[in-house]
Amino acid sequence: MRLGTRLSSRLRSGVFSSPLYHGSVFAQVRCFARVSTINGIIPSPPGGFVTTDIKIDMNPSFGGTYARGVFATREISFGREIMNVPAFAMYISEHKEESLREQVMIITKDVFSKLVYGTPQEKEYIKTRVMTLMSGGVSYFTREKDVFDFAEEVRPPGKEGTICNGASYLLSGEFSSYDLQKLPLIIDFNRFEVEYRGRRGMCLFTEASYFNHSCEPNVEISVNYNSVKSNFFLSARAVRPIREGEELYIHYMPGNNLPISRFALAMKGAGDLSAPVSSARAEALARSPFCF
Ligand SMILES: C[S@@+](CC[C@H](N)C(=O)[O-])C[C@H]1O[C@@H](n2cnc3c(N)ncnc32)[C@H](O)[C@@H]1O
Numbered sequence: 001m002r003l004g005t006r007l008s009s010r011l012r013s014g015v016f017s018s019p020l021y022h023g024s025v026f027a028q029v030r031c032f033a034r035v036s037t038i039n040g041i042i043p044s045p046p047g048g049f050v051t052t053d054i055k056i057d058m059n060p061s062f063g064g065t066y067a068r069g070v071f072a073t074r075e076i077s078f079g080r081e082i083m084n085v086p087a088f089a090m091y092i093s094e095h096k097e098e099s100l101r102e103q104v105m106i107i108t109k110d111v112f113s114k115l116v117y118g119t120p121q122e123k124e125y126i127k128t129r130v131m132t133l134m135s136g137g138v139s140y141f142t143r144e145k146d147v148f149d150f151a152e153e154v155r156p157p158g159k160e161g162t163i164c165n166g167a168s169y170l171l172s173g174e175f176s177s178y179d180l181q182k183l184p185l186i187i188d189f190n191r192f193e194v195e196y197r198g199r200r201g202m203c204l205f206t207e208a209s210y211f212n213h214s215c216e217p218n219v220e221i222s223v224n225y226n227s228v229k230s231n232f233f234l235s236a237r238a239v240r241p242i243r244e245g246e247e248l249y250i251h252y253m254p255g256n257n258l259p260i261s262r263f264a265l266a267m268k269g270a271g272d273l274s275a276p277v278s279s280a281r282a283e284a285l286a287r288s289p290f291c292f
Pocket residue numbers: 011012013014062065066067068069133134208209210211212213214266267270271273
């Protein structure tokens with residue numbers, strides 16, 4: 001059964017502020033080690049990326065590490081579904097008043113648990129597909145100690161008092177405290193907000209996070225709940241014929257015909273999407289929610 005979902009993706013500036021303190025005022029605060037154990041390489045899975053129709057490549061006109069986009073490996077006809085993926089992580093709020101922050105932290109714990117106790121495939125997926133996504137926003141943790149306290153709470157189900165927990169996993173060096181403090185920022189930045197029977201929630205569709213934005217998209221996405229599989233699925237379809245090698249774009253805010261958008265702010269200085277905005281308007285836009 002198709003259930004109505006309200007979907008929004010917050011795609012903000014990639015700048016992320018890390019609480020890296022210096023000076024005597026913060027002498028009691030431990031600094032985050034700015035060290036990631038993640039190498040950022042996205043291995044190409046056998047059989048292509050999601051389907052053999054598409055691949056991840058770099059958009060030469062963007063420049064920089066985050067110039068990745070989704071490209072057609074062959075001609076794609078109008079209406080063809082090029083992606084149909086389950087949410088890698090999802091959370092539906094128990095209480096209507098649960099804050100965004102709480103929801104992000106719940107998903108963070110879920111993803112981190114899979115990293116600590118998951119299968120080798122899950123660990124690999126998180127390191128290569130989740131941790132390499134763009135992040136943004138203000139750090140969810142103030143001190144490195146908070147990151148360790150959070151990790152400490154991640155324990156294998158049913159095993160009380162075990163020595164092996166998320167904190168000892170961090171100390172193993174496979175995943176650093178810096179990586180863990182970045183994880184909620186990745187989830188926050190890439191989340192798709194959904195609604196299920198009046199309850200708010202969010203999903204991560206890591207594969208869909210590589211689509212870049214165009215005001216004239218050639219792909220449209222939809223998110224629906226599959227009650228048999230008890231998960232949300234994202235489907236992406238070509239809305240016009242696409243040539244081999246062409247980049248696939250979605251509209252980050254379909255239906256939004258404002259002259260400028262929060263996305264345009266993130267894009268400031270990047271091609272025709274940039275628009276000069278006053279700082280007051282920029283502030284207002286940055287605070288306003290938007291929906292698909
Ligand atoms: C969901 S990510 C898309 C994938 C991203 N390019 C990457 O390499 O991870 C959204 C970010 O991609 C960049 N982006 C998306 N569409 C763009 C466009 N039309 N022009 C320039 N940058 C774009 C912006 O930095 C935006 O915040």
